């Protein structure tokens with residue numbers, strides 16, 4: 351990590367600081383949408399707002415129990431514009447000088463599901479996009495005026511599935527590809543204004559987070575099977591369906607339980623004078639697969655990984 355380099359062209363707000371001086375910096379305020387990522391900035395930010403979806407949830411209790419006077423939880427469903435506006439106002443009014451703006455926004459909120467295209471209802475596609483894609487766009491647009499004033503940072507949590515698609519993951523892949531495109535457009539537009547936009551593309555850390563649990567997968571599978579059109583149920587058959595569910599359960603159990611590469615990536619994107627455009631916290635298998643799938647012709651990568 352390149353802590354300690356100072357980008358003088360961007361003024362006090364955008365200096366990359368030694369870790370131990372971070373807390374002394376004036377007005378470094380972050381917003382982390384989606385509680386687990388709160389662990390990222392807690393020790394570095396002067397003020398950290400963590401807008402969870404559920405104010406009564408376990409994640410909020412965990413954060414509140416830290417009893418930090420620099421950390422505040424405020425309720426936010428990223429899909430609800432009135433809640434976004436309310437949180438924006440709470441944050442604006444707690445800034446010492448709103449004209450100096452807000453340093454960082456981390457769009458971490460996300461949900462997922464699984465299932466082949468023919469198993470997935472339109473309602474599910476829309477539900478996942480509502481949070482992962484439109485939630486990211488909505489929150490970013492709301493906070494940009496403050497971020498621009500600080501010449502600060504926007505960090506969007508995408509996924510390896512935002513770079514390469516996979517079977518049985520289309521609802522999620524679509525949204526993460528969308529987050530990638532949105533982040534690129536925003537990065538181009540914000541460059542002349544001094545705002546840096548990064549994307550973090552984690553591999554498989556499911557075992558370390560609450561994105562899925564075995565019960566969650568089972569519940570999704572039961573609902574999906576019950577709601578499948580008769581023709582799909584008949585053509586694919588229960589055996590195929592059950593095997594797909596087992597494959598998903600195996601995938602979820604196989605990920606890394608050490609989230610530190612993701613946390614390091616987000617920390618670097620917020621604190622370095624020269625944050626990367628993309629971060630790839632993932633194991634070698636997924637890194638190599640992503641490179642092959644994004645750089646080699648489809649005929650080759652399909653042959654290696656899909657057929």
Ligand SMILES: NC(=O)c1ccc[n+]([C@@H]2O[C@H](COP(=O)([O-])OP(=O)(O)OC[C@H]3O[C@@H](n4cnc5c(N)ncnc54)[C@H](OP(=O)(O)O)[C@@H]3O)[C@@H](O)[C@H]2O)c1
Pocket residue numbers: 383384385386387401402403404407409426427428429457458459460461462481485507508509510551552553554555556557559560561562605
């Ligand atoms: N885990 C992985 O392997 C992995 C890999 C690649 C990318 N990612 C991405 O990493 C991010 C964090 O996921 P995670 O794995 O840490 O899962 P997680 O533990 O389930 O965290 C997701 C967070 O998003 C919040 N959230 C969901 N819907 C929301 C909404 N409508 N409004 C506000 N907050 C909402 C959840 O809040 P509630 O608990 O209150 O619902 C939860 O705090 C996601 O964007 C995910 O796509 C994860």
